[in-house]
Amino acid sequence: xxxxxxxxxxxxxxxxxxxxxxxxxxxxxxxxxxxxxxxxxxxxxxxxxxxxxxxxxxxxxxxxxxxxxxxxxxxxxxxxxxxxxxxxxxxxxxxxxxxxxxxxxxxxxxxxxxxxxxxxxxxxxxxxxxxxxxxxxxxxxxxxxxxxxxxxxxxxxxxxxxxxxxxxxxxxxxxxxxxxxxxxxxxxxxxxxxxxxxxxxxxxxxxxxxxxxxxxxxxxxxxxxxxxxxxxxxxxxxxxxxxxxxxxxxxxxxxxxxxxxxxxxxxxxxxxxxxxxxxxxxxxxxxxxxxxxxxxxxxxxxxxxx
Amino acid sequence: xxxxxxxxxxxxxxxxxxxxxxxxxxxxxxxxxxxxxxxxxxxxxxxxxxxxxxxxxxxxxxxxxxxxxxxxxxxxxxxxxxxxxxxxxxxxxxxxxxxxxxxxxxxxxxxxxxxxxxxxxxxxxxxxxxxxxxxxxxxxxxxxxxxxxxxxxxxxxxxxxxxxxxxxxxxxxxxxxxxxxxxxxxxxxxxxxxxxxxxxxxxxxxxxxxxxxxxxxxxxxxxxxxxxxxxxxxxxxxxxxxxxxxxxxxxxxxxxxxxxxxxxxxxxxxxxxxxxxxxxxxxxxxxxxxxxxxxxxxxxxxxxxx
Numbered sequence: 001x002x003x004x005x006x007x008x009x010x011x012x013x014x015x016x017x018x019x020x021x022x023x024x025x026x027x028x029x030x031x032x033x034x035x036x037x038x039x040x041x042x043x044x045x046x047x048x049x050x051x052x053x054x055x056x057x058x059x060x061x062x063x064x065x066x067x068x069x070x071x072x073x074x075x076x077x078x079x080x081x082x083x084x085x086x087x088x089x090x091x092x093x094x095x096x097x098x099x100x101x102x103x104x105x106x107x108x109x110x111x112x113x114x115x116x117x118x119x120x121x122x123x124x125x126x127x128x129x130x131x132x133x134x135x136x137x138x139x140x141x142x143x144x145x146x147x148x149x150x151x152x153x154x155x156x157x158x159x160x161x162x163x164x165x166x167x168x169x170x171x172x173x174x175x176x177x178x179x180x181x182x183x184x185x186x187x188x189x190x191x192x193x194x195x196x197x198x199x200x201x202x203x204x205x206x207x208x209x210x211x212x213x214x215x216x217x218x219x220x221x222x223x224x225x226x227x228x229x230x231x232x233x234x235x236x237x238x239x240x241x242x243x244x245x246x247x248x249x250x251x252x253x254x255x256x257x258x259x260x261x262x263x264x265x266x267x268x269x270x271x272x273x274x275x276x277x278x279x280x281x282x283x284x285x286x287x288x289x290x291x292x293x294x295x296x297x298x299x300x301x302x303x304x305x306x
Numbered sequence: 307x308x309x310x311x312x313x314x315x316x317x318x319x320x321x322x323x324x325x326x327x328x329x330x331x332x333x334x335x336x337x338x339x340x341x342x343x344x345x346x347x348x349x350x351x352x353x354x355x356x357x358x359x360x361x362x363x364x365x366x367x368x369x370x371x372x373x374x375x376x377x378x379x380x381x382x383x384x385x386x387x388x389x390x391x392x393x394x395x396x397x398x399x400x401x402x403x404x405x406x407x408x409x410x411x412x413x414x415x416x417x418x419x420x421x422x423x424x425x426x427x428x429x430x431x432x433x434x435x436x437x438x439x440x441x442x443x444x445x446x447x448x449x450x451x452x453x454x455x456x457x458x459x460x461x462x463x464x465x466x467x468x469x470x471x472x473x474x475x476x477x478x479x480x481x482x483x484x485x486x487x488x489x490x491x492x493x494x495x496x497x498x499x500x501x502x503x504x505x506x507x508x509x510x511x512x513x514x515x516x517x518x519x520x521x522x523x524x525x526x527x528x529x530x531x532x533x534x535x536x537x538x539x540x541x542x543x544x545x546x547x548x549x550x551x552x553x554x555x556x557x558x559x560x561x562x563x564x565x566x567x568x569x570x571x572x573x574x575x576x577x578x579x580x581x582x583x584x585x586x587x588x589x590x591x592x593x594x595x596x597x598x599x600x601x602x603x604x605x606x607x608x609x610x611x612x
Contacts, residue, residue, distance in 0.1 A: 029467075030471075031471050031474070032471060032474045032475050032478065034474060034478070035470070035471060035474045083425075087421060087422075087425060090398075090421065092396075092416075092417035092418045092421060093418050093421065110398075111398035112398045112399050112477055113474065113477075115393060115396065115398060115399065115421070116393075116470050116473055116474055116477075118425075119389075119393060119424075119425075119428070119470050120466075120467050120470040120471070122425070122428050122429065122466075123428065123463050123464075123466035123467040123470065124463075124467055126432050126459060126462075126463035126466075127460070127463040127464055127467060130456055130459045130460050130463065131460070146452040146453045146455075146456045147452045149452075149456055150436055150452045150455055150456055150459075153432060153436045153456075153459055154433070154436050154437070156432075157429050157430075157432035157433040157436065158429075158433055160426075160428075160429035160432075161335075161426050161429040161430055161433060164341070164422050164425050164426040164429065165336075165337050165338060165341060165426070167422055168337070168338045168340060168341045168419065168422055169338050171418055171419075171422075172338065172340070
């Protein structure tokens with residue numbers, strides 16, 4: 001029996017927490033039925049919930065239990081992530097029919113409803129972040145809480161914008177060979193910014209301000225982790241494909257897209273993932289064991305096989 | 307020479323102010339070129355700028371000059387409005403090729419870039435609203451300002467969500483005959499909520515809190531005005547069509563959509579517009595002449611011929 005929770009225990013616990021909170025938030029919306037259905041389809045069908053886990057862990061890393069502000073932020077960042085997936089899957093973008101083994105939102109509910117479900121997920125994120133969810137026992141918003149919420153809104157809105165800029169860069173890169181700095185820039189924006197914001201918002205929920213030096217260490221951690229996650233994704237895409245028979249048609253075309261293995265070769269890409277993992281851990285070198293949940297999540301993301 | 311500015315003077319002044327502020331905000335973004343171009347296309351090509359004008363006028367109605375918080379809110383609400391137009395025009399929605407005599411965003415920049423331009427306009431709205439634009443001479447955010455910004459975020463995010471719900475209801479109504487209460491509900495959400503938020507945010511910028519009785523009067527004003535605007539739109543659509551030769555094909559089909567004239571008949575719809583206008587003015591009956599800009603905008607919207 002271990003005292004320190006394992007990475008899978010941490011992620012399971014986070015996933016259960018955010019699933020319950022997402023459900024509770026969605027149940028409180030007065031939406032036309034088809035919008036409610038499309039949103040539930042987009043939000044509740046699974047996912048690793050990495051961003052909420054990082055948000056909770058950042059709050060814990062500062063010695064604070066996960067509070068209402070961290071829970072709101074975890075919901076908000078996951079709503080933004082889900083909106084981006086719905087829009088990414090649309091015919092004018094990646095035109096994907098399946099996600100997590102289920103029909104994508106537009107396949108199930110039509111393009112217009114999927115577009116609008118994505119749109120409302122974004123505004124809902126900011127409603128939740130600045131609302132009063134999950135704090136039944138607490139008094140109305142104090143001025144201190146207002147400062148805190150405001151910093152969270154700034155972090156999430158900036159990340160959400162950078163995510164879109166990254167998607168535009170990614171679309172452009174499909175039509176050409178890009179170099180490693182360009183690929184890094186795409187990922188820092190497309191996926192990195194939102195991952196960084198999850199950690200920022202969790203730390204803000206614990207009382208850390210955006211400009212403080214400890215926040216910069218957390219940001220370095222999250223940025224390296226986000227990149228490592230992406231490099232590892234690219235690596236798994238290759239190693240899985242060489243080991244897997246019956247690869248679906250179209251994967252070769254996908255491989256024409258610039259990836260870390262295609263740019264650097266597989267061994268160098270694997271080394272880069274390991275280096276970035278180490279860089280993430282180094283950023284937290286001076287942090288006490290309260291930061292172990294963050295370290296465990298990093299370990300999980302880099303050792304996963306799918 | 308009149309001392310009280312005319313409604314067109316008020317709207318021209320507001321339009322110039324928000325145009326300059328929008329330009330300044332967009333110039334500060336570090337975006338891939340095509341995203342910057344698509345956003346500029348969506349935002350800067352014109353429009354009546356009714357929502358910013360209402361935002362400024364609500365601030366003035368409380369005896370406060372238009373300040374940085376009102377200017378940020380005016381930009382933010384217009385960004386949300388512009389995002390909704392870009393997404394509305396997409397092929398899976400209204401599939402419009404022209405807006406204000408120009409190619410729509412997706413015609414000019416492709417569907418994917420238009421989708422993403424709309425997405426980033428929404429997040430940019432929340433960045434601007436909680437940022438430090440237009441306050442070079444002011445100290446960093448005070449706790450009081452934080453409370454204020456937070457109320458503005460709540461108002462805008464809630465309105466943005468309601469707008470999407472209204473669009474879903476509107477899509478559903480295209481396939482059936484709806485009754486007057488349903489039509490009212492569509493408009494209260496689809497266009498009314500954002501108009502109400504413009505007035506709320508302008509009043510919050512002047513120091514009025516969301517729960518205060520005077521705010522409720524402003525909300526009644528804005529709600530009645532928003533509905534009146536929509537009824538007037540429907541009326542003009544009919545009266546213009548009967549007076550205009552060479553009506554483009556497809557208008558008949560459009561008329562199969564439920565409108566106030568189609569539900570109530572033209573004279574009753576015209577009377578409803580006038581009644582709602584009066585209702586809007588009645589909500590401000592006790593307000594001093596500081597509220598004249600609000601009254602003038604109401605007058606302009608109801609007397610317009612296009």
